[in-house]
Amino acid sequence: MAKPHDQGMFENAWWTSEALMQAVPGRWLNPPNKGWRATGISIFAPAMQPGNMVCIRAEHESGGISIDKLAALPYPPAALIVSDEGIANDSALPVYLVDNWNEALLSMGAYVRAKLRGNIIGVTGSAGKTTCVAMLVCALAEWGPVCGSEANANLPRGVAWNIASMPWDTPHVVLEMAIGRMNISSQMVRPTVAVFTNIQAVHLKENQSLHDIARTKAMIFLGMEAGNLAVLNREMQEWDCIYSAAIKQGLRIVTYGEGESCDCRLLAYDVVTRRVTAEVFGHRLHYTLQADGVHMALNSVATLAVIASLGYPPEAALPRLTRFQALPGRGEVNSLTVAAHPLTVIDDAYNANPGSMLAAVAQLSESTHSGRKVLVLGEMAELGDAFEHYYLSLIDSINRSRIDHIYLIGPTYRNYAHAFSTDKQFRLLDDVDAFRVGYLKQIQDNDVVLFKGSNATRVWTLVNWLKRLASR
Numbered sequence: 001m002a003k004p005h006d007q008g009m010f011e012n013a014w015w016t017s018e019a020l021m022q023a024v025p026g027r028w029l030n031p032p033n034k035g036w037r038a039t040g041i042s043i044f045a046p047a048m049q050p051g052n053m054v055c056i057r058a059e060h061e062s063g064g065i066s067i068d069k070l071a072a073l074p075y076p077p078a079a080l081i082v083s084d085e086g087i088a089n090d091s092a093l094p095v096y097l098v099d100n101w102n103e104a105l106l107s108m109g110a111y112v113r114a115k116l117r118g119n120i121i122g123v124t125g126s127a128g129k130t131t132c133v134a135m136l137v138c139a140l141a142e143w144g145p146v147c148g149s150e151a152n153a154n155l156p157r158g159v160a161w162n163i164a165s166m167p168w169d170t171p172h173v174v175l176e177m178a179i180g181r182m183n184i185s186s187q188m189v190r191p192t193v194a195v196f197t198n199i200q201a202v203h204l205k206e207n208q209s210l211h212d213i214a215r216t217k218a219m220i221f222l223g224m225e226a227g228n229l230a231v232l233n234r235e236m237q238e239w240d241c242i243y244s245a246a247i248k249q250g251l252r253i254v255t256y257g258e259g260e261s262c263d264c265r266l267l268a269y270d271v272v273t274r275r276v277t278a279e280v281f282g283h284r285l286h287y288t289l290q291a292d293g294v295h296m297a298l299n300s301v302a303t304l305a306v307i308a309s310l311g312y313p314p315e316a317a318l319p320r321l322t323r324f325q326a327l328p329g330r331g332e333v334n335s336l337t338v339a340a341h342p343l344t345v346i347d348d349a350y351n352a353n354p355g356s357m358l359a360a361v362a363q364l365s366e367s368t369h370s371g372r373k374v375l376v377l378g379e380m381a382e383l384g385d386a387f388e389h390y391y392l393s394l395i396d397s398i399n400r401s402r403i404d405h406i407y408l409i410g411p412t413y414r415n416y417a418h419a420f421s422t423d424k425q426f427r428l429l430d431d432v433d434a435f436r437v438g439y440l441k442q443i444q445d446n447d448v449v450l451f452k453g454s455n456a457t458r459v460w461t462l463v464n465w466l467k468r469l470a471s472r
Contacts, residue, residue, distance in 0.1 A: 012167040013037035013051050014317040015078075016111075020053075020096060020102040023111035024104040030094050033092035038078035040165025041108060047151045049165065050075045055101045058084040064101060098226030102157060105422065110188050116163075117170040119310060120187050124196030124220050125233075126213065127356040128299055129154065129176045131291075131330050131394045132197055135303045136174045138213065138324045139317040139406040154178035156185050163189070179216050186223035193309070194220050194251070196300060197410025198236040202353035214238035218245035226250030231305050233298070234262045256305045257298070264305035271366040279313045280304045287318045291326040292333065292346075293363040295356075300324075329460060331363075336470035343469075344369055351458035352380050354390040357452060359399050364400035364450040371446025372404045376435060376462065378453020379410035396417045405442075407435055410457060432458050436465060 015038040017028070039051030043064050047056070057064030068086055079094035083101045098104040110182040115121070123132050130152060135146035147166040153159065154176040166173060177185045199214045200448070218241060221230065230246040232239075234257040244254055256264040267284075274289045276297045285304070289296055300321055308454040326332045329350030336343045348360050348361040357380060364373050375398070383390050391412065398406060399421040406426040414428055429435055449466075453459035 015136040021335040026098040036058040053079045083339040108164040113166040122191035123176045123195045126200035128197040140172045143170045148174040149176040182219040199238045200353040200355040214241040221249040295359045345447045347463045360452040367447040374449040375409045378457030378459035381454035
């Protein structure tokens with residue numbers, strides 16, 4: 001069994017025994033020593049940090065960490081939080097008993113949120129949330145410490161875990177907030193700034209519409225106070241719904257996009273040099289991004305809109321913003337050598353919806369690399385009743401693109417093979433394993449290969465596969 005950590009080694013150990021008891025009703029089964037402190041809470045072993053308490057799950061519970069995995073954790077826990085009195089009765093660690101550790105976690109998140117006095121920025125939308133959070137974290141670091149969401153944890157439990165593990169004096173906190181149980185997340189986070197990236201057809205259930213998605217995502221405003229800030233993509237679908245909800249809450253509205261009416265505008269983007277010309281509240285800025293694509297340029301404008309609205313000079317953020325690189329699964333560019341062939345692999349495979357699929361097609365089509373342009377697409381999930389329209393729109397975009405070879409993975413694409421232009425070289429594959437077999441027979445020097453698909457299609461495993469081949 002792991003031993004308790006050294007209490008004096010963590011600067012950000014804000015949690016005390018008294019604070020934990022104030023945040024969550026419960027009792028110590030094994031009390032900590034005097035002066036005990038913890039840095040936060042862990043519910044996922046790979047993301048554990050030094051000084052974290054650990055939520056231990058009982059047999060009937062989901063999430064958390066199993067008691068038999070305790071010894072394998074990367075750091076000794078500061079304490080165990082349990083909802084079953086017998087689950088850790090032989091532990092040498094401090095043990096705190098609660099009625100339900102999931103509810104305890106939400107309470108801990110709310111407790112820390114009440115302590116935070118800085119800017120709390122909530123980011124939502126159907127696509128681009130994680131990248132926008134990362135950009136904001138990168139740029140806002142110019143003005144002091146900043147914490148952002150980790151591990152794509154954007155539902156209430158993950159949001160609470162993130163907040164409860166942040167230093168309580170952090171001047172800027174940026175949190176990704178998904179549509180699921182948005183009303184709970186919003187009331188816990190209580191953003192002072194809300195950023196809306198877009199509304200797309202994703203997570204649509206039967207008989208659901210984009211308007212339903214917009215109304216649910218707009219619940220992010222419910223935890224905000226009148227006079228707080230909403231930074232909205234002026235060109236997103238369901239604009240009227242989102243705008244009306246923000247106005248109803250009494251929020252200050254700042255818009256970004258490409259249109260003349262936007263407060264912060266993307267004026268130009270050069271696909272060759274990645275040079276951006278933007279106008280932020282009438283002030284023109286020029287900068288170059290490392291991340292490819294006009295969607296990345298729009299994310300950068302949203303970031304500058306937030307920075308300027310908080311009263312900071314946006315030009316001061318440019319050195320950091322221009323160093324930002326796309327994240328794995330969200331546009332990361334990898335230079336690999338596979339079977340003696342140099343490749344450029346664009347990893348945009350974390351997830352997909354109609355809007356992000358079209359952006360990926362445009363990004364690859366506009367690529368200035370000298371090799372073949374190879375598009376690898378998995379299916380799109382949860383499109384609702386209009387799925388046929390979205391697939392036909394995607395194929396129309398591919399037909400108009402400068403993409404040489406297309407691999408389509410999944411049975412859905414067979415229904416739309418007739419829609420491809422005769423000059424497009426495409427292959428229909430049943431699964432990702434078929435791509436592994438087929439591509440290595442056709443691989444060429446300097447291929448530029450972009451991977452995209454809904455997470456459940458496991459297209460992301462193909463990126464990992466090529467990386468493993470390249471490392472041999």
